[in-house]
Amino acid sequence: MKFATELIHGGNPIDPEHGSLSHPLYLSSTFAQHSFDHFGRYDYARSGNPTRDALEEAMAGLERGTTGLAFASGMAAIASTFLIFRPGDHLVVCEDVYGGTFRVLSTLFSGWGLEVSFVDATSLDDIAAAIRPNSKAIYLETPSNPLIKISNLSGAAALAKQHGLLTIVDNTFMTPYLQRPLELGCDIVLHSGTKFLNGHSDVICGFAVTATAELGQRLRFVQNAFGAVLGPQDCWLVLRGLKTLKVRMEESQASARKIVEWLKAQPEVEKVYYPGLPEHPGYETHRRQASGPGAVLSFELSSAAHTRRLLEGVKLAAFAVSLGGVESILSYPAKMSHAAMPPAERESRGIKDTLVRLSVGLEDPDDLIADLERNLNS
Ligand SMILES: Cc1ncc(COP(=O)(O)O)c(C=O)c1O
Numbered sequence: 001m002k003f004a005t006e007l008i009h010g011g012n013p014i015d016p017e018h019g020s021l022s023h024p025l026y027l028s029s030t031f032a033q034h035s036f037d038h039f040g041r042y043d044y045a046r047s048g049n050p051t052r053d054a055l056e057e058a059m060a061g062l063e064r065g066t067t068g069l070a071f072a073s074g075m076a077a078i079a080s081t082f083l084i085f086r087p088g089d090h091l092v093v094c095e096d097v098y099g100g101t102f103r104v105l106s107t108l109f110s111g112w113g114l115e116v117s118f119v120d121a122t123s124l125d126d127i128a129a130a131i132r133p134n135s136k137a138i139y140l141e142t143p144s145n146p147l148i149k150i151s152n153l154s155g156a157a158a159l160a161k162q163h164g165l166l167t168i169v170d171n172t173f174m175t176p177y178l179q180r181p182l183e184l185g186c187d188i189v190l191h192s193g194t195k196f197l198n199g200h201s202d203v204i205c206g207f208a209v210t211a212t213a214e215l216g217q218r219l220r221f222v223q224n225a226f227g228a229v230l231g232p233q234d235c236w237l238v239l240r241g242l243k244t245l246k247v248r249m250e251e252s253q254a255s256a257r258k259i260v261e262w263l264k265a266q267p268e269v270e271k272v273y274y275p276g277l278p279e280h281p282g283y284e285t286h287r288r289q290a291s292g293p294g295a296v297l298s299f300e301l302s303s304a305a306h307t308r309r310l311l312e313g314v315k316l317a318a319f320a321v322s323l324g325g326v327e328s329i330l331s332y333p334a335k336m337s338h339a340a341m342p343p344a345e346r347e348s349r350g351i352k353d354t355l356v357r358l359s360v361g362l363e364d365p366d367d368l369i370a371d372l373e374r375n376l377n378s
Helices: 003-009 050-062 074-082 099-112 124-130 153-162 213-226 232-242 245-264 283-289 304-313 343-348 365-376
Strands: 067-071 090-094 115-119 135-141 166-170 188-192 206-210 269-273 296-301 329-331 355-359
Touching (some): 050 206, 074 206, 074 213, 099 115, 115 124, 153 166, 245 269, 304 355, 304 365
Parallel strands (some): 090 135, 135 166
Antiparallel strands (some): 067 206
């Protein structure tokens, strides 16, 4: 099946009981057992629920993995994945990782004894230099948030294999429609499904998909033991959202390209970060490992006053946290996604106070440009 067909039919077979095209929603926390000796497939919904299973199977298929796991948020998926490690283990993590991931690593997990080195993951040499005898994994986001840096996934996975490490990739910005890290040799893919996968700004959810069944079992153990599972009603909404992933991504990406070209010509815009630009340092690497640049871009304005005016003035793009919805979202990393990062740390990573991030939705791009223009150049 081609990807668009899988989005419609993967993990979502027509209900054999009644023929319903939409997957049945099983709002049950527990399941009656019909035999004293043989329990059925489901007993308690933290361990498994048919609606969640359908979504987990769909995600495993789309990411070309063996096991898909749905969590109560992207952070729940990420933190649950860190729980497969042990105190004293060490991780090599890309330095402009999502602020919440930085926070959980630098507070909760460092207190628990997990060691972390943050590196410029655009350089395989820097990643290699950070590997220690107790290293267990390389953790990447590409494109990264919010500076849209590109890491070489197959290069990092090969390096990880040489050292017996896992490669873990947060694939939130791309989705499996545009990039499939497991096909490039990585071991675990993570998502904030809150973003493009669900796509309608109405669910908080997360996913982990593993390349091997053995890793899948380790993570399923954590999912059940730690218990940060996604509820069936939210699973049902994400199953619905997934069906339109391809058309949403294509449309938003086409609009993003148009907006990027317009931004580049604006005197108040100092720099545009988008992996579809040939002048982007990661352009070639991204082109090799992903089938499109996606719908998220960042840009730097010429002054703090322009930044404030734009963020206060825009009407169509919501001034909000998050990305990947049908509505465009303009966000301010310094006060939003990276507020959890100390200002000095943020500055040292190049996340300036004049940087804004735009997630392009499904509005007409001409209307979005007119809205930006009114508030940039007035
Ligand atoms: C790249 C990335 N990873 C993970 C997360 C965390 O996901 P959630 O907010 O669903 O917990 C986010 C949220 O913004 C994100 O942008």
